[in-house]
Amino acid sequence: MDSDLRLELYRKMILIRRFEEKTNQMYQKGKITGFCHLYIGEEAVGVGAISAIRETDYVVTGYRDHGQAIAKGVDPKRVMAELFGKEAGVSKGKGGSMHMFDKEKRFMGGDAIVGGDLPLAVGIGFAIKYQKIDDIVLCFFGDGAANEGAFHESFNLASLWNLPVLFFCENNKYGMGTSIERASSIEDLAKRAACYNIEWQIIDGMDVVEVYEATRKTAGRVRSQKRPEMIEAKTYRFKGHSVADPEVYRTKEEVEQWKVRDPIDRLRNKLKGEGILTDEKIKQIDDEVESVCGEAIEFADKSPFPPASAVCEHVYAGKF
Amino acid sequence: MAQMRYREALRDAHAEEMRRDNRVFVMGEDIAVWGGSFRVTEGLLAEFGAERVIDTPISEEVIVGAGIGAAMAGLRPIVELMTINFSLLAMDQIINHAAKLYYMSGGQLPIPMVIRAPQGAGQQLGAQHSQNLEAHFVHTPGLKVVIPSTAADAKGLLKTSVRDDDPIIFIEHEILYGMKGDVPDDNDFTIPLGVADVKREGSDVTIVAYSRMVHTVLEAASQLEKEDGISVELVDPRTLKPFDIDTVTKSVEKTGRLVIVEEDCRTCGVGAEIAASVGERAFYSLDAPILRVAGADVPIPYSRHLEQSAIPQTQDVVHAVKRILAGKAP
Numbered sequence: 001m002d003s004d005l006r007l008e009l010y011r012k013m014i015l016i017r018r019f020e021e022k023t024n025q026m027y028q029k030g031k032i033t034g035f036c037h038l039y040i041g042e043e044a045v046g047v048g049a050i051s052a053i054r055e056t057d058y059v060v061t062g063y064r065d066h067g068q069a070i071a072k073g074v075d076p077k078r079v080m081a082e083l084f085g086k087e088a089g090v091s092k093g094k095g096g097s098m099h100m101f102d103k104e105k106r107f108m109g110g111d112a113i114v115g116g117d118l119p120l121a122v123g124i125g126f127a128i129k130y131q132k133i134d135d136i137v138l139c140f141f142g143d144g145a146a147n148e149g150a151f152h153e154s155f156n157l158a159s160l161w162n163l164p165v166l167f168f169c170e171n172n173k174y175g176m177g178t179s180i181e182r183a184s185s186i187e188d189l190a191k192r193a194a195c196y197n198i199e200w201q202i203i204d205g206m207d208v209v210e211v212y213e214a215t216r217k218t219a220g221r222v223r224s225q226k227r228p229e230m231i232e233a234k235t236y237r238f239k240g241h242s243v244a245d246p247e248v249y250r251t252k253e254e255v256e257q258w259k260v261r262d263p264i265d266r267l268r269n270k271l272k273g274e275g276i277l278t279d280e281k282i283k284q285i286d287d288e289v290e291s292v293c294g295e296a297i298e299f300a301d302k303s304p305f306p307p308a309s310a311v312c313e314h315v316y317a318g319k320f
Numbered sequence: 321m322a323q324m325r326y327r328e329a330l331r332d333a334h335a336e337e338m339r340r341d342n343r344v345f346v347m348g349e350d351i352a353v354w355g356g357s358f359r360v361t362e363g364l365l366a367e368f369g370a371e372r373v374i375d376t377p378i379s380e381e382v383i384v385g386a387g388i389g390a391a392m393a394g395l396r397p398i399v400e401l402m403t404i405n406f407s408l409l410a411m412d413q414i415i416n417h418a419a420k421l422y423y424m425s426g427g428q429l430p431i432p433m434v435i436r437a438p439q440g441a442g443q444q445l446g447a448q449h450s451q452n453l454e455a456h457f458v459h460t461p462g463l464k465v466v467i468p469s470t471a472a473d474a475k476g477l478l479k480t481s482v483r484d485d486d487p488i489i490f491i492e493h494e495i496l497y498g499m500k501g502d503v504p505d506d507n508d509f510t511i512p513l514g515v516a517d518v519k520r521e522g523s524d525v526t527i528v529a530y531s532r533m534v535h536t537v538l539e540a541a542s543q544l545e546k547e548d549g550i551s552v553e554l555v556d557p558r559t560l561k562p563f564d565i566d567t568v569t570k571s572v573e574k575t576g577r578l579v580i581v582e583e584d585c586r587t588c589g590v591g592a593e594i595a596a597s598v599g600e601r602a603f604y605s606l607d608a609p610i611l612r613v614a615g616a617d618v619p620i621p622y623s624r625h626l627e628q629s630a631i632p633q634t635q636d637v638v639h640a641v642k643r644i645l646a647g648k649a650p
Contacts, residue, residue: 058393092426101425108392109425113416119382120417123389123397130345130371130395150412153382160377314423315461317430318485319513320562 001209003276009051009208010271013043013264015289016067019076020239022293023066023083027243031301032083035112036097039067041238044263045170046071046140048211049231053138053166053219058106058124060117061140063098064170064237065110068140072107074100080296086303093306094314114175115141115148118167122154125163129226136164136222138215144175146189155196158228166215166222167193169232170205176241177249190232198228205233206261236261322505326468327497329475330360330436334398336507337482338368341396344482347374347383348400348436357402358438358497384410384435388418388487391433396482404439404453404491411456418487419462430485434478438492440532440583441631447619450627452584457489458560458593464513465560467491469534471501473558476511484513493532514562518571522553525641526571528594529581530556533632537581540637550641560590568594569601576607577644583631586614608647613640 020038027036039046042064050059050071061068069079074090082089083097091101098112108124111117121139128135145151146169158165169189173180180187193200199221203214211233218229236258240247247255271277324332338344345368346361352375355362365373376383380401387397401407407414414435421429441450457465464486468474474492481488503509519534520541529537534556541552553571557564572578578598580591591612598610616630 089426091424091428094426095424099424101428103425103428108429109421111417113412116385116412116417119385119413120389120392122382123386123391124393125389126386127390127393127395130390131393150381150385153377153379154385156377157379157382157386314425314427316464316486317422317427317432320464320486 001213003271006209006267006271007276009047009212010264010267010277011285011289012047012051012071013208013267014285015076015292016043016047016070017264018289018293019070019296020066022297024239024243026083026297032097034096035063036083036243037064037241038237038239038243039064041258041262042170042172042205042235043067044208044211045205045233045235048208049138049168049215052212052215053136056106057135057219058108058137059140060108060121060124060137061110062114062117062142062145063110063112065098065100069100069102069107069110072102073105074102074107076292076296077299080300081303084300084303085305086300087306087310088299088303092310115145115150117141118145118150118154121165122158122163125158125165125228126161128164129162134223136166136219138166138168138219140168140170142175143169143171143173143180143184143189146192147184155193155198155228159196159198162226163228164222164226165228166219167228167230169230170235171232172235172237174241174249179249188232190230193230198230200230200232202232202234205235206263206266208263208267321502323500324471324503325497326471326474326499326501327358327360329471329503330478330492331362331364333475333478333482334361334364335367337479338364338372343394343396344398345372345374345395346398346400347376347387349376349378349402351375351400356400358494360497361400380406380409381413384413385417387433387435388413388421388431391431392421392429396432398434398436398482401435401437403449404437405449405451407435407437407453414463415460419460422486423462431487432485434481434488434490436490436492438494438497440493440495441620441627442495444622444624444627446622450620452615454491454560455584455589458590462487463561464488465491466513466558467531467560468558469496469531469556471499472503473511473517475503476509477513477558480510480513483510491531495532511558513559514564516555516557516564516567518553518567519556520552520554522551522575524551524575525577525579525644526553526555526568526575527579527581527637528555528557528568530558530560531583533581533583536632536634537637539634540641543634543638544641548642550645552641565597565601569598572598572602573605576605578606578610579613579637579640579644580610581613581632581637583615585617586612587617589614608644611640611644613637
């Protein structure tokens, strides 16, 4: 893969890592409240996959959605403003951490019901087929979603109807605090796709180049063959399930073992080894990202809260 | 005007809206080749083809979810659920998704979708096939609930629903499908949501009823007029959300008495909400306590006599009207 593209993937991952670290700080300061699920550790998945599809392709995802929204091109300022509950937020302060939406960017939402976005992806895929256009849907879900009925109904229908949906499982090994060994009859969830006559593969979700390449090739087939496929990326979240997680269900040693595979460190070392990244360039990217995140926080902080009258707006689109 | 059955009026509404707008399609279980288990979609496959009249597997959650997704991406789906009882398998998609996406997205994602489903008891289909579930949907902000009682209302309201930009639960009644009525021929005959219809004018008592109960009340009203000279005004709200409280209030201000008749079970039903709203608005116009005639708080039983005991009958309405006019407590 050419060096510019790899630098771009590196920059996006750093941006999301810093954004999430700042989000955590803002949560501790009480600027952000409610549920808050950080993407730290899983950046290679969102960045690699979303960078490999077209701008016009749709993305739907679950509740760990800040990083993926940013990867899809949603303005970090408006993501942070949403976290702050501000009117300038991407969902006007009505969604919050788990419900980032940006229709223009075709980021069709963070869904906070486990598995809830899979049927929606099938419907968007149906609309693409109905409209005879060549977009695809990239549908993220976690390992937990694979045990929901919606997973099975959606896989069956997407395959039966030949819909352009790329089902992308981010297997971070835990559905909240229950490990996959304790929740699933099989650990390689992608094998379930075979039952629905859907092609599947398992990849290293801690390697952004591998995620990018796998998604690029798969998205190409989904687009040209108009058939769903499934990718399962093995990944890991370095932080708790949410910011309020005592982490009694996993050992520090396990977390440390996965941190050795930090996708950002891996790519940085590789690019340094190849002479593509220098210490100077690393600092330059860090500074750029720092300023994007700083501006996002400043923007969010200075933006007004929605007026109380907004509570009754957007319940109905039509006449009521 | 043409005489047609309730099911035929619904079918024509589908066909006219599908001819008018290419984004409209219909999907559901056995709706295409079979023509629908209540034959509402009969003939649509021949006219519009399998791309727009689509049989699905028995997978209610993804049928509804796919409808929502299609609406998110610019289509206008009509989703038929074979009976409303099966909507319970799709409740996550209906309540957590269809009803909330426009709001949660800060107004970016309207969901112009109609979910049609028949409900109701009276055919001895047992507890899992005889429910009335309107109260569940009325209780969910973001949904609209439409519930026609006649062929003309069915057609006019379905056409409006298809053109509306919100998710609509369009509730039909299994007993009404064969009922005939006059329906305007006009291709653009629509009925606005939130406008009640006074199905019978009267002066002694107001009855609010919808869906099949409209016909039960009409029967009772004829009997009361003939045998006792009692004049019943019947208001059919036609849509439960939005709800035309003004028409109901005006009628109660005229008659001073209100009886609400619903097939659904009594507790926390739509009747309770209507009674509360009228109490808030027209308490001083009331000459007697508001009465409800409602289904029993039981799962609907199979055996004919038991089933009939569980849902309001004409005589139950007659007795309620006589009681309210005598000023007696229920």
